[in-house]
Each structure stands twice: as C-alpha cells, then as structure tokens.
Amino acid sequence: GEDVEQSLFLSVREGDSSVINCTYTDSSSTYLYWYKQEPGAGLQLLTYIFSNMDMKQDQRLTVLLNKKDKHLSLRIADTQTGDSAIYFCAERGIRGSTLGRLYFGRGTQLTVWP
Amino acid sequence: NAGVMQNPRHLVRRRGQEARLRCSPMKGHSHVYWYRQLPEEGLKFMVYLQKENIIDESGMPKERFSAEFPKEGPSILRIQQVVRGDSAAYFCASSPPSGMNEQFFGPGTRLTVL
Numbered sequence: 001g002e003d004v005e006q007s008l009f010l011s012v013r014e015g016d017s018s019v020i021n022c023t024y025t026d027s028s029s030t031y032l033y034w035y036k037q038e039p040g041a042g043l044q045l046l047t048y049i050f051s052n053m054d055m056k057q058d059q060r061l062t063v064l065l066n067k068k069d070k071h072l073s074l075r076i077a078d079t080q081t082g083d084s085a086i087y088f089c090a091e092r093g094i095r096g097s098t099l100g101r102l103y104f105g106r107g108t109q110l111t112v113w114p
Numbered sequence: 115n116a117g118v119m120q121n122p123r124h125l126v127r128r129r130g131q132e133a134r135l136r137c138s139p140m141k142g143h144s145h146v147y148w149y150r151q152l153p154e155e156g157l158k159f160m161v162y163l164q165k166e167n168i169i170d171e172s173g174m175p176k177e178r179f180s181a182e183f184p185k186e187g188p189s190i191l192r193i194q195q196v197v198r199g200d201s202a203a204y205f206c207a208s209s210p211p212s213g214m215n216e217q218f219f220g221p222g223t224r225l226t227v228l
C-alpha cells in the first residue's frame with residue numbers, strides 16, 4: 001500500500017465533468033479515500049469506498065473502482081470554480097500495525113477555468 | 115461539534131530549537147494520527163496513537179522526533195534540535211474508537227525553520 005499514483009495536473013472548463021485518476025498497489029481488501037485540499041488548508045474528506053464495491057455516488061461525486069486493475073477514479077459532475085483544489089487519493093493500510101495509516105498519492109491539482 | 119484543532123497554525127524556529135505541535139482530536143475520538151507534508155508532496159504517515167499508547171511509530175524519524183497522547187490534554191508532536199529539512203506542514207487527524215474508516219484532518223501546522 002505504499003505506492004499510490006496520481007497524475008499531477010488537470011484543467012477543465014466550468015460546467016464540464018472532471019475525472020481524476022489514481023492507481024494503488026495493495027490487492028487486498030481495503031478502504032480507498034478521496035480528500036480535497038484548498039490552498040493553505042487542511043484535508044477535507046470527500047468520500048471513501050470499500051474495495052468490494054464498484055461504485056459510490058454522492059451528489060456531484062462518483063467514485064469508480066476497478067479492483068482488477070487497482071484503479072480508482074473520482075468524477076466531479078458540473079465542475080465549478082470552487083472545485084479548484086488539490087485532490088488526494090489515499091489507501092488504508094491493511095496489515096497489523098499499519099491498519100491505522102493512510103498512504104497518499106502526491107495529489108492532482110484541479111484547475112477550473114470560467 | 116468542533117473539528118480537529120491544531121495549534122499553532124504557523125511556527126517559526128531557528129535551527130537547533132525545539133518545536134512543539136499540538137493536536138486536539140474531535141470530541142469522542144480516541145485515535146490520533148500525525149502526517150507530514152513536504153512542499154508539493156503528498157502526506158506521509160508519521161505516527162498513530164491512542165490515549166497513552168503509541169500504536170505505530172514506524173513513520174517517525176528515529177532521532178529528534180517524539181509524540182504523545184496523554185490521558186488528559188492534546189496530542190503533542192515534539193521535534194528537538196530542528197533542522198531546515200524539518201520545514202513542512204504537519205497534519206493531525208483523528209478517528210472515533212468504533213473504527214478507523216474515516217480520518218478527519220485538522221488545518222495543519224506550518225513549520226518554518228530558519
């Protein structure tokens with residue numbers, strides 16, 4: 001669970017959909033998370049999914065999980081300028097004492113153009 | 115219900131001084147996690163604590179860093195004899211005793227070492 005990879009940048013126009021992608025390494029059952037970080041702020045938990053699920057939807061957010069490919073995506077419908085932020089994908093540790101820790105990707109900077 | 119509180123929000127230290135970072139978890143939360151974020155990087159796990167117990171400190175540097183979560187009061191991350199490489203944002207997260215599925219983050223302490 002230590003290698004969580006994300007593309008670093010994504011630019012979209014206001015009103016379009018944004019899709020942020022992430023790959024993770026651990027094939028065992030685990031929780032996967034999406035956090036949002038605005039400049040100078042902490043991390044806001046957006047949503048999370050357990051690895052036995054394929055999809056989770058919450059208002060404008062849709063999480064898709066392809067467990068076979070270890071690929072997670074976050075789709076933001078009708079993207080707004082207020083969605084501009086860094087989005088982090090994270091995987092929860094699954095073994096023994098690592099159960100508590102989250103492994104984070106480097107984050108995807110989403111820029112929304114008006 | 116107040117969120118996770120961290121103070122100070124900004125801390126400036128000269129090389130060789132000590133830095134003390136405080137974290138008050140959300141009400142009812144007994145699990146605390148510390149993460150470090152270097153510039154343009156994701157968050158890296160440092161330590162996971164429960165009240166009066168260190169559960170996992172495998173992400174902590176072996177020297178100069180220590181953490182505690184006493185029975186009463188906030189969790190403290192202590193960095194002795196700071197060096198420039200310690201400059202980073204330090205985030206605390208907490209989760210309830212029922213499970214670790216959700217970690218809620220504080221706003222972070224931004225440490226600058228001159």
